[in-house]
Structure formats: structure tokens, C-alpha cells
Amino acid sequence: MRKKLIAANWKMYKTPDQARDFFRDFLPLVKGHDRDEIVVCPTYLCLDDAVAAAKGSNVAIGAQNLHWEKEGAFTGEVNAAMLLAVGVTHVIIGHSERRQYFGETDDTVNLKLKSALEAGLIPIVCVGEVLEEREASLTDDVLRRQCLRAFHKVSAKKAVRLVIAYEPVWAIGTGKTATPQMAVDAHAIIRGEASECFGQEFADKLRILYGGSVKPENAHTLMSEEEIDGALVGGASLDPKSFAAIVKY
Ligand code: PEP
Numbered sequence: 001m002r003k004k005l006i007a008a009n010w011k012m013y014k015t016p017d018q019a020r021d022f023f024r025d026f027l028p029l030v031k032g033h034d035r036d037e038i039v040v041c042p043t044y045l046c047l048d049d050a051v052a053a054a055k056g057s058n059v060a061i062g063a064q065n066l067h068w069e070k071e072g073a074f075t076g077e078v079n080a081a082m083l084l085a086v087g088v089t090h091v092i093i094g095h096s097e098r099r100q101y102f103g104e105t106d107d108t109v110n111l112k113l114k115s116a117l118e119a120g121l122i123p124i125v126c127v128g129e130v131l132e133e134r135e136a137s138l139t140d141d142v143l144r145r146q147c148l149r150a151f152h153k154v155s156a157k158k159a160v161r162l163v164i165a166y167e168p169v170w171a172i173g174t175g176k177t178a179t180p181q182m183a184v185d186a187h188a189i190i191r192g193e194a195s196e197c198f199g200q201e202f203a204d205k206l207r208i209l210y211g212g213s214v215k216p217e218n219a220h221t222l223m224s225e226e227e228i229d230g231a232l233v234g235g236a237s238l239d240p241k242s243f244a245a246i247v248k249y
Pocket of ligand 1: 011167172173211214233239
């Protein structure tokens with residue numbers, strides 16, 4: 001049995017004050033909930049407050065990105081050691097918005113993944129097809145390519161805490177959700193690629209989350225699928241009641 005992981009991606013929302021307010025309201029709603037792992041990924045600016053607010057609770061804090069270099073002249077960037085130093089345990093890598101707007105590629109995803117694993121962070125690597133690729137029946141090819149290139153020169157031993165999020169780009173922030181069957185089929189492709197790269201035993205343990213317009217209303221149906229090991233939630237994670245309802249599906 002793989003323990004499900006429900007992660008919030010706050011994107012570019014919330015000031016530190018708003019983050020503190022969120023945790024004040026959210027933590028009592030999920031107190032004692034240990035069926036699933038809960039992770040909240042705020043902006044860099046709110047990490048400190050989020051870590052302090054969640055200390056001693058059942059909620060872990062993740063970042064939304066990192067740079068792969070140990071240090072250097074990379075204006076505006078933050079590395080794995082800096083995230084660890086403020087108490088962050090998870091990091092989202094290769095979100096489609098970063099691929100779409102900030103030039104993230106399969107190669108930078110690979111570099112970031114290696115750096116996160118090396119540092120001991122739990123990476124949540126996002127993969128997923130755009131609408132044109134789905135309509136052209138290219139979903140399987142895209143997922144295989146994204147996984148293969150993300151996993152390049154990563155060993156099964158190092159990757160043991162890897163988490164993948166399948167996020168069809170056409171379902172992110174659009175209100176359109178993949179059907180459970182679409183998600184299950186995509187997850188099977190990803191698990192198959194993980195098995196090719198890291199072996200069957202690794203693939204059987206790999207957690208693959210679904211992301212794309214997950215809401216309190218559809219969380220139960222999606223999470224009831226054995227193949228879906230949790231959710232990466234954007235918009236609906238900003239409100240404490242809504243995110244708590246998803247966590248408790
Ligand atoms: C996301 O940001 O990863 C996401 C899935 O967003 P939303 O839930 O808003 O579709």
C-alpha cells in the first residue's frame with residue numbers, strides 16, 4: 001500500500017501574513033489526520049513563516065522550484081541547501097507553468113532532480129501533455145520522453161523518495177479534470193517507464209499524484225483509484241476549508 005500524498009501548490013499567491021492566516025485556520029481542520037501525507041508549497045518568501053507555523057504538525061513544507069547549482073552568480077535563484085536550511089522537505093520540479101513561461105526543459109528538470117535528491121529533498125517531478133499532444137494521441141510518447149529524460153543518470157538508490165505528479169496541462173487551472181480512467185492510463189505509462197529505468201520493485205513503490213483542477217467535489221472519485229497516489233492541488237489549495245476537504249476526501 002502506497003500512502004497517498006496531498007500537496008498544495010500555492011503558485012504566486014499569498015503574502016507571509018496570508019500564509020500565517022492559512023495555517024491558523026487549516027491546521028486544526030487536519031489535526032490528527034495521518035491517513036495521507038500533507039505538503040504545502042508556498043512561494044519562497046513565505047517558506048520561513050510556513051515552516052514555523054507547521055512546526056510539530058502533520059503538515060510538511062515544500063518549495064515550488066530550486067536551482068541545481070550549489071551556489072554562484074545566479075540572480076534570483078535559490079538552491080537545495082538554502083531550502084533545507086529553512087526547514088523545507090519537499091520541492092516541486094518541472095511544473096508546466098515553469099516549462100511554459102520560464103524556459104524549463106527536460107534537461108533542467110533532470111539537473112534539478114539530481115540536485116534535490118543529492119541534498120535529501122523529496123522531489124515532486126511534474127509531467128504531462130498539452131491539449132494538442134493529447135488530441136494527436138501523443139500523450140504516451142510525451143510522458144515517456146519526459147520521464148526518461150528526467151531520470152537520466154539517476155540511480156534507483158538515489159531516487160528512492162521520488163514522487164511524480166501527472167498533470168495534464170489542459171486540466172491545470174481550467175476547471176477541466178482528467179477522468180479517473182485518463183489519469184489511471186497515464187499513471188500506468190509513467191509507472192512503466194519508472195520500471196524500465198529503475199526496476200519493477202521501485203516502480204511498485206513509486207507514488208504518482210494526479211494534478212489538474214482537483215476540488216473537494218472530485219477528490220473522492222479520483223483518490224478512490226488505487227493507481228492514483230495523491231494529488232497536487234493549485235487553486236483549490238488556497239482556501240483552508242477547501243484544501244482540508246480535499247485532504248479528507
Ligand atoms: C497545479 O498548479 O499544479 C494545479 C494542478 O493547479 P489547479 O489545481 O489549479 O489546476
